[in-house]
Amino acid sequence: MTSSKPLVLCLSGHDPVGGAGIHADIEAVAANGGHAISLITALTVQDTAQVQRVQSVPAVLLAQQLQTVLADCTPAAVKIGLLGEAAQIPVIVEAIAALQIQIPLVLDPVLRAGGGATLAGTQTIVAMQTQLFPCVTVLTPNAAEARRLAPQAGTDADRAQVLLRQGCRNILVTGGDEAGAEVCNIWYRDGAAPQHYRWPRLAETFHGAGCTLAAALATRLARGEAMPEAILQAQRYTQTSLQAALSVGRGRRIPGRLP
Numbered sequence: 173m174t175s176s177k178p179l180v181l182c183l184s185g186h187d188p189v190g191g192a193g194i195h196a197d198i199e200a201v202a203a204n205g206g207h208a209i210s211l212i213t214a215l216t217v218q219d220t221a222q223v224q225r226v227q228s229v230p231a232v233l234l235a236q237q238l239q240t241v242l243a244d245c246t247p248a249a250v251k252i253g254l255l256g257e258a259a260q261i262p263v264i265v266e267a268i269a270a271l272q273i274q275i276p277l278v279l280d281p282v283l284r285a286g287g288g289a290t291l292a293g294t295q296t297i298v299a300m301q302t303q304l305f306p307c308v309t310v311l312t313p314n315a316a317e318a319r320r321l322a323p324q325a326g327t328d329a330d331r332a333q334v335l336l337r338q339g340c341r342n343i344l345v346t347g348g349d350e351a352g353a354e355v356c357n358i359w360y361r362d363g364a365a366p367q368h369y370r371w372p373r374l375a376e377t378f379h380g381a382g383c384t385l386a387a388a389l390a391t392r393l394a395r396g397e398a399m400p401e402a403i404l405q406a407q408r409y410t411q412t413s414l415q416a417a418l419s420v421g422r423g424r425r426i427p428g429r430l431p
């Protein structure tokens with residue numbers, strides 16, 4: 173079966189206010205020319221300010237969904253965001269291996285919400301690093317997540333080396349939540365100097381920026397764009413979405429991902 177749009181398999185949490193998670197994925201994938209196949213890893217109780225609760229979808233249910241969908245549809249890329257529980261990770265790894273095709277996998281390691289809530293426990297982080305990282309084409313941590321994933325490393329470059337050695341082929345560390353007049357994102361890979369991208373810092377922080385970037389990147393890779401172009405265009409799309417941010421509640425604004 174052929175599709176006029178590349179399919180992007182998205183595994184993410186559900187955020188009822190539509191800023192982050194699967195809602196962000198579906199919009200960003202569509203806006204970048206793909207079609208999202210959407211599997212929900214967790215339900216959340218949250219508003220535009222903070223996450224109050226994460227309820228995992230049972231790993232066996234996720235396994236059944238993956239088996240059913242992937243027997244029918246062939247994705248051109250995978251985007252993974254929030255994971256509900258560590259037991260989901262081997263299920264996802266097995267389902268992707270069973271595809272028997274090499275497709276790009278973008279992992280946004282969602283560890284902590286902008287509002288402060290912890291979104292991944294130690295068991296999930298360990299399973300992510302040992303089982304999922306070797307499958308990852310691009311890891312997109314924010315700077316705080318990179319520090320948490322490689323706490324023993326002293327510099328940004330050392331942290332990136334640790335994550336590359338754990339199997340991720342590319343690391344795009346985002347600086348939206350760091351201080352500074354500009355947002356600096358850095359692309360690390362083996363055998364090349366780090367590439368810095370600088371964007372004007374907007375006057376506020378947003379809810380769902382990281383999900384938007386990772387889903388746009390997965391879609392651009394699904395379309396066959398080369399890595400440098402996909403990384404640049406996904407950031408450009410995210411910046412444009414943040415400039416068009418929507419107010420849907422009393423907390424942070426959410427990216428305006430659709431025209």
Ligand code: PLP
Binds near residue numbers: 184186187380
């Ligand atoms: N909820 C879900 C389902 C998410 O995937 C994320 C982050 O990826 C968040 C909440 C937190 O998003 P933010 O830190 O942008 O507020």
